[in-house]
Amino acid sequence: MEFLSGLINFLLNVYSEFIIGFFIFVNVFYFSMYTISFGAIITYLRRHMFCDYRVITQSELTPAVSILAPGYNESATCVESVNSLLKLNYPTAEVVFINDGSKDNTLDVVIKQFDMVKTERVYIQTIATKAVRGIYVSQNPQYRNLIVVDKYNGGKADALNVGINVSRYPLVCAIDADSILEDDALLKVAKPFLDDESVIAVGGIVRIANGCSIDRGKVTEVRLSRKLLPSFQVIEYYRAYLSGRMGWGAINGLLIISGAFGLFKRDIVLKCGGYKHDTVGEDMELIVRMHRYCRENDIPYRVDFVPDPVCWTEAPETLKILGRQRNRWHRGLLDTLLIHRKMFFNKRYGVLGLVSVPYFVFIELFGPVIEAVGYIAVGIGFYLGIVNLEIFTLFFVVSVIYGVMFSVSAVILEELSFHRYPRTRDLIKLLVLGIVENFGYRQITVWWRIKAFWDYWRGVTTWGTMTRVGFKK
Amino acid sequence: MIAVGSIGLIVSKVRSATIETKKTKRDIATHAALNQYLFTEMPGKDASGHVESISKRLEELLNNLSFELDIKKNSYNNTRRHSLKRVMLKLTTEVTGETRFRLTLAFEYFDFVAEENKAMQDSRWWLRAKGCKNAGLMRNESCLPFLERCLDDDNDDVRIEAAQSMLDIGGVQTLSPILMRLKDMSPWMQVRLSKSIFGFGEHAVVHLVEAMRSPYPKVQGFCVEILGMLGDVKAVPTLLEYIEYAVPYVKHKSLIALGKIGDTRSIPIIQKFLHSPDEQLRIDASKAAGSLSSPLLAYDLHWMLVKDTMNVKLAAGEALARSGELGVKSLQYAINLEDENVRMVALQFLHEAGVPVQASQPQGER
Numbered sequence: 001m002e003f004l005s006g007l008i009n010f011l012l013n014v015y016s017e018f019i020i021g022f023f024i025f026v027n028v029f030y031f032s033m034y035t036i037s038f039g040a041i042i043t044y045l046r047r048h049m050f051c052d053y054r055v056i057t058q059s060e061l062t063p064a065v066s067i068l069a070p071g072y073n074e075s076a077t078c079v080e081s082v083n084s085l086l087k088l089n090y091p092t093a094e095v096v097f098i099n100d101g102s103k104d105n106t107l108d109v110v111i112k113q114f115d116m117v118k119t120e121r122v123y124i125q126t127i128a129t130k131a132v133r134g135i136y137v138s139q140n141p142q143y144r145n146l147i148v149v150d151k152y153n154g155g156k157a158d159a160l161n162v163g164i165n166v167s168r169y170p171l172v173c174a175i176d177a178d179s180i181l182e183d184d185a186l187l188k189v190a191k192p193f194l195d196d197e198s199v200i201a202v203g204g205i206v207r208i209a210n211g212c213s214i215d216r217g218k219v220t221e222v223r224l225s226r227k228l229l230p231s232f233q234v235i236e237y238y239r240a241y242l243s244g245r246m247g248w249g250a251i252n253g254l255l256i257i258s259g260a261f262g263l264f265k266r267d268i269v270l271k272c273g274g275y276k277h278d279t280v281g282e283d284m285e286l287i288v289r290m291h292r293y294c295r296e297n298d299i300p301y302r303v304d305f306v307p308d309p310v311c312w313t314e315a316p317e318t319l320k321i322l323g324r325q326r327n328r329w330h331r332g333l334l335d336t337l338l339i340h341r342k343m344f345f346n347k348r349y350g351v352l353g354l355v356s357v358p359y360f361v362f363i364e365l366f367g368p369v370i371e372a373v374g375y376i377a378v379g380i381g382f383y384l385g386i387v388n389l390e391i392f393t394l395f396f397v398v399s400v401i402y403g404v405m406f407s408v409s410a411v412i413l414e415e416l417s418f419h420r421y422p423r424t425r426d427l428i429k430l431l432v433l434g435i436v437e438n439f440g441y442r443q444i445t446v447w448w449r450i451k452a453f454w455d456y457w458r459g460v461t462t463w464g465t466m467t468r469v470g471f472k473k
Numbered sequence: 474m475i476a477v478g479s480i481g482l483i484v485s486k487v488r489s490a491t492i493e494t495k496k497t498k499r500d501i502a503t504h505a506a507l508n509q510y511l512f513t514e515m516p517g518k519d520a521s522g523h524v525e526s527i528s529k530r531l532e533e534l535l536n537n538l539s540f541e542l543d544i545k546k547n548s549y550n551n552t553r554r555h556s557l558k559r560v561m562l563k564l565t566t567e568v569t570g571e572t573r574f575r576l577t578l579a580f581e582y583f584d585f586v587a588e589e590n591k592a593m594q595d596s597r598w599w600l601r602a603k604g605c606k607n608a609g610l611m612r613n614e615s616c617l618p619f620l621e622r623c624l625d626d627d628n629d630d631v632r633i634e635a636a637q638s639m640l641d642i643g644g645v646q647t648l649s650p651i652l653m654r655l656k657d658m659s660p661w662m663q664v665r666l667s668k669s670i671f672g673f674g675e676h677a678v679v680h681l682v683e684a685m686r687s688p689y690p691k692v693q694g695f696c697v698e699i700l701g702m703l704g705d706v707k708a709v710p711t712l713l714e715y716i717e718y719a720v721p722y723v724k725h726k727s728l729i730a731l732g733k734i735g736d737t738r739s740i741p742i743i744q745k746f747l748h749s750p751d752e753q754l755r756i757d758a759s760k761a762a763g764s765l766s767s768p769l770l771a772y773d774l775h776w777m778l779v780k781d782t783m784n785v786k787l788a789a790g791e792a793l794a795r796s797g798e799l800g801v802k803s804l805q806y807a808i809n810l811e812d813e814n815v816r817m818v819a820l821q822f823l824h825e826a827g828v829p830v831q832a833s834q835p836q837g838e839r
Contacts, residue, residue, distance in 0.1 A: 046599040050606065050630045059664040060702060120824040122817045124783060194661035195629070401475065408475050408482075415482055424486050431479045 033247040040250035053187045064092035066167030070159035072100040079113045084217035090186040094145045096163045101153025115140040127161040127274035130154035157275035157282040176260045185310035189263045192304040199302045200265045203257030204310035205241045224426040233315045238410035249305030253356035259283035261311035281332015323448045330452035368449040407434030503556045510534045535582045565610040580611040593619040598628040609638025624654045633662045645673040652684035658691045678705045694726045701730025709736045732761025747773045756788045763792030768799040775803040786818045794822035
């Protein structure tokens with residue numbers, strides 16, 4: 001018994017030292033990323049002073065874009081979605097709506113509304129996909145930029161691959177059917193392709209639309225949701241995009257461009273083989289594969305990120321749905337990192353192999369496990385009476401302060417740059433939530449992410465139903 | 474630190490609205506004073522045709538403006554001075570003719586031009602770029618040497634603003650010197666400059682042709698592309714001359730440009746490139762042939778439709794659909810061939826051209 005107690009004591013001591021080391025490492029890393037992001041945002045804002053987007057709209061030299069909108073059982077919303085995509089501010093763009101074998105009358109609704117007829121257009125299957133049943137174009141000149149593809153059901157990734165095969169333009173934009181895009185979204189994400197010809201993919205900031213007023217598919221008034229869960233997610237998105245992805249973009253180590261909105265060079269996507277359809281993290285997996293392809297073939301490239309809020313999405317409002325979403329994200333992360341494990345600490349992949357992938361493995365993937373084991377160890381320690389209360393309290397307070405500091409820093413970055421929440425009370429609420437989220441919310445997300453390991457091991461590959469409550473009109 | 478940051482953030486949010494209101498009020502007052510200078514009627518020329526009285530009157534008005542706004546010429550930190558500069562720069566895009574000329578004079582009078590010339594030599598890129606941009610808006614020729622120096626800047630934004638401002642100040646005459654000076658052109662620079670060049674219209678052609686002597690492919694490619702878009706036949710001999718020995722990047726652009734200009738002198742060279750070993754060149758030549766819509770190329774296009782790769786087949790099919798009766802007949806013939814791909818491509822373009830299709834049994838190729 002004494003031996004067991006001594007062993008536990010020893011293990012707890014080792015773990016507590018590991019935790020302190022890990023804590024210092026994580027915070028130093030976050031601080032570095034925040035500094036890089038801050039510099040990148042300032043540079044972006046300075047460059048922004050010399051960018052008149054009207055010039056892009058008026059120029060014949062602007063690269064044309066194919067917008068890919070996959071839809072499955074979207075009969076209620078497809079017309080509004082397609083209409084808002086057709087109205088996006090961009091000189092040359094085509095909208096490719098892909099009906100992914102919907103069981104409802106999505107196809108009929110689109111055909112009727114946009115006066116579509118079946119064409120004899122050749123479908124070249126550069127990326128292998130499920131069979132295409134028909135390609136439709138509109139008889140109405142007003143919709144000459146709309147193409148509707150009807151195919152057998154194969155999931156979102158398969159539908160996007162069909163869209164990539166069908167598209168005619170050098171840039172392809174993948175979006176979620178329920179994303180709300182800003183009018184100038186395409187212009188803003190196309191700009192990096194004009195600045196630097198080696199750019200192969202660009203992502204932008206996705207914002208949470210819960211609480212905002214939406215009119216005819218556009219965000220007309222930005223407000224913070226009255227509900228707690230979506231507001232917590234606003235803070236999380238700030239941290240992820242403004243202090244995370246912006247920094248990764250600056251060092252060309254960005255591994256994720258949200259599936260809700262991303263712009264890619266079509267020829268590189270085709271060479272990489274398009275989206276992988278047997279993973280739940282197909283958006284991240286494609287970016288990692290694009291990185292890998294360019295590195296392995298010595299192609300100079302950049303994966304860029306613009307800090308402009310370009311896309312709005314509806315965040316889950318219940319714990320159950322949020323849990324499913326986080327679980328899926330974590331399974332996607334795990335799957336992608338396993339597929340590309342060759343890159344882990346491999347200097348051939350430069351900053352990607354030596355910094356990005358190890359960061360995602362140690363901090364993003366295993367961070368929740370380390371945190372959860374910490375909570376358990378503290379419990380055991382208290383039970384055995386071996387926890388030094390003063391040190392524990394100090395550590396806890398410091399960790400909360402660091403968490404709050406990064407949340408506040410993210411809010412400051414937002415206020416310095418785009419300040420999309422005009423009301424002071426929203427700002428105060430965000431600052432308060434940055435403190436509150438450390439007590440309860442953070443621990444729940446840790447649990448969801450740990451559960452993802454178990455689900456992945458069991459072979460769960462489903463997305464889980466994402467019930468949407470709809471936007472305030 | 475967190476508390477200070479948070480409080481500072483909230484205070485700045487509340488204050489920013491007040492500051493903005495104050496700034497707007499100040500600008501409105503400045504605008505009113507400036508209107509006096511900009512829109513006061515001038516005396517006519519005197520009997521001997523001298524304009525001295527006009528210059529004298531303008532100087533008088535500028536002195537009044539300076540007095541009214543309490544602006545000291547050498548005091549660079551004056552809030553009213555900043556407001557005047559802001560309002561004047563904003564007005565440059567809204568006024569033309571004599572009023573624009575008066576603004577240019579005022580920029581010089583208040584030393585704003587000298588300020589921008591100094592900014593163009595700053596060590597910080599964003600200040601140099603802003604200096605270049607403002608210099609263009611001020612339309613003062615004394616800025617040209619500074620702008621010319623900025624064309625060699627390390628920063629792309631500085632180079633773009635400098636080139637743009639030089640075009641704004643010096644007009645089309647500066648086009649070929651600018652292009653000859655540039656070593657590289659980002660797509661963004663091309664987009665920016667193309668807008669001004671299209672504004673010059675056919676006057677730009679001779680300068681673009683001259684700039685094609687640049688040793689840099691990006692500059693050559695840009696000139697070729699714009700010449701194609703301008704569609705002036707004067708450019709054809711130069712394009713035909715350059716296409717033979719240009720790098721592939723310029724060759725691709727030249728073919729497209731020749732197609733867009735649509736001059737029959739290009740037919741032999743397009744025909745030659747239809748048989749190039751480079752697939753992309755064959756595609757570009759097909760596109761050019763489609764733009765030319767000449768039946769003289771129909772035979773070659775038909776051959777490509779039947780024998781070439783899928784990507785070339787598609788380009789050739791599209792070109793045939795636009796090559797008149799002979800092209801359509803060629804497509805109608807192709808839908809009866811055995812090759813499934815050829816039939817599909819022919820069917821697609823006949824369908825898109827609105828030609829009724831009646832396919833018979835597939836035949837062997839002749």
